[in-house]
Amino acid sequence: TQLLEQSPQFLSIQEGENLTVYCNSSSVFSSLQWYRQEPGEGPVLLVTVVTGGEVKKLKRLTFQFGDARKDSSLHITAAQPGDTGLYLCAGAGNQFYFGTGTSLTVIP
Amino acid sequence: DSGVTQTPKHLITATGQRVTLRCSPRSGDLSVYWYQQSLDQGLQFLIQYYNGEERAKGNILERFSAQQFPDLHSELNLSSLELGDSALYFCASSVEGRQYNEQFFGPGTRLTVL
Numbered sequence: 001t002q003l004l005e006q007s008p009q010f011l012s013i014q015e016g017e018n019l020t021v022y023c024n025s026s027s028v029f030s031s032l033q034w035y036r037q038e039p040g041e042g043p044v045l046l047v048t049v050v051t052g053g054e055v056k057k058l059k060r061l062t063f064q065f066g067d068a069r070k071d072s073s074l075h076i077t078a079a080q081p082g083d084t085g086l087y088l089c090a091g092a093g094n095q096f097y098f099g100t101g102t103s104l105t106v107i108p
Numbered sequence: 109d110s111g112v113t114q115t116p117k118h119l120i121t122a123t124g125q126r127v128t129l130r131c132s133p134r135s136g137d138l139s140v141y142w143y144q145q146s147l148d149q150g151l152q153f154l155i156q157y158y159n160g161e162e163r164a165k166g167n168i169l170e171r172f173s174a175q176q177f178p179d180l181h182s183e184l185n186l187s188s189l190e191l192g193d194s195a196l197y198f199c200a201s202s203v204e205g206r207q208y209n210e211q212f213f214g215p216g217t218r219l220t221v222l
């Protein structure tokens with residue numbers, strides 16, 4: 001059983017479309033991070049959110065931490081082929097928990 | 109390039125064998141984390157060291173062990189290997205041991221157990 005469940009598991013969209021990825025848990029986390037991983041490489045940190053309700057923007061990416069610090073979302077506006085990759089959320093508790101992952105493919 | 113190095117990049121071995129994976133953290137980083145990534149289990153936290161001391165333990169099997177040396181590099185030892193141990197093993201480092209510090213991941217070691 002995964003502590004952090006992400007949805008959807010797979011997503012294939014056309015360039016220019018918007019999308020949202022969800023990261024849900026029944027546990028409370030002191031902070032939550034989002035990473036992107038490309039094939040054959042290690043995950044790369046995109047953002048860290050710490051406060052419940054916090055919203056952070058990184059160009060076309062918007063990250064939100066749930067008020068209760070149990071869930072988070074990642075919204076991408078006008079997706080581009082360069083956004084293709086595996087998106088992972090990760091929560092900090094007594095250890096570090098990674099989500100199940102969302103594999104995004106943006107078709108040109 | 110994250111600044112974290114891992115060797116070897118690929119490792120092919122047989123069941124029952126023992127292997128050692130090596131990680132050098134970014135310059136100045138005191139904390140090292142080990143992760144296992146497989147298709148069915150996703151990215152699983154194994155263990156964390158901070159300045160030579162074990163800081164946190166995750167889903168690490170008893171057949172696996174790790175240590176961090178005075179020069180801060182770390183090694184992950186996997187013994188009595190089974191087919192199911194085939195996976196990507198990542199090392200990450202961060203400046204301090206707090207969990208929400210940014211972790212920088214190495215390129216990984218792909219282990220294949222035949």
